[in-house]
Amino acid sequence: MTEYALILAGVVLVLLLGMLVLAGHLSNLFHRSAPEAPVMRPPPSAACDPHYVGACVPPPPPDLDCADLEAMGITGTIRVVGSDPQGLDPDGDGIACD
Incomplete structure (x- = not known):
C-alpha cells in the first residue's frame, strides 16, 4: 500500500509542476526582472x-x-530672460532648446 501512496504522491507532484509550468508561474521563480531606470523629476x-x-x-x-530637460x-517653449547660465540658447534668439 505504501508503494502506491508514493507513486500517487509522485504523480500528483509531477502534475502540479506541469500545471505551474503551463501557467507560467514556475518560470517567474527563476527569472528576475531588470530594475527600472530612475526617473528624473523636475x-x-x-x-x-x-x-x-x-x-x-x-x-x-x-x-x-x-x-x-526633456x-x-x-x-x-522656454524663454531666456537675461543671461543663459545653462547655455540652453546657443543661437541667442531668446528661446531655449529650439
Missing part, C-alpha cells in the same frame, strides 16, 4: 532658475542641456 517650483520663463528649469549646478519632462 525640481520643486522654489528651485526654478529665474533666467528661464515658460517652464521650471532648475538652477545650476548641475549643468543641464536640452536632453536633460528627460525630466520639461518641454514646451
Whole structure:
C-alpha cells in the first residue's frame, strides 16, 4: 500500500509542476526582472532658475542641456530672460532648446 501512496504522491507532484509550468508561474521563480531606470523629476517650483520663463528649469549646478530637460519632462517653449547660465540658447534668439 505504501508503494502506491508514493507513486500517487509522485504523480500528483509531477502534475502540479506541469500545471505551474503551463501557467507560467514556475518560470517567474527563476527569472528576475531588470530594475527600472530612475526617473528624473523636475525640481520643486522654489528651485526654478529665474533666467528661464515658460517652464521650471532648475538652477545650476548641475549643468543641464536640452536632453536633460526633456528627460525630466520639461518641454514646451522656454524663454531666456537675461543671461543663459545653462547655455540652453546657443543661437541667442531668446528661446531655449529650439
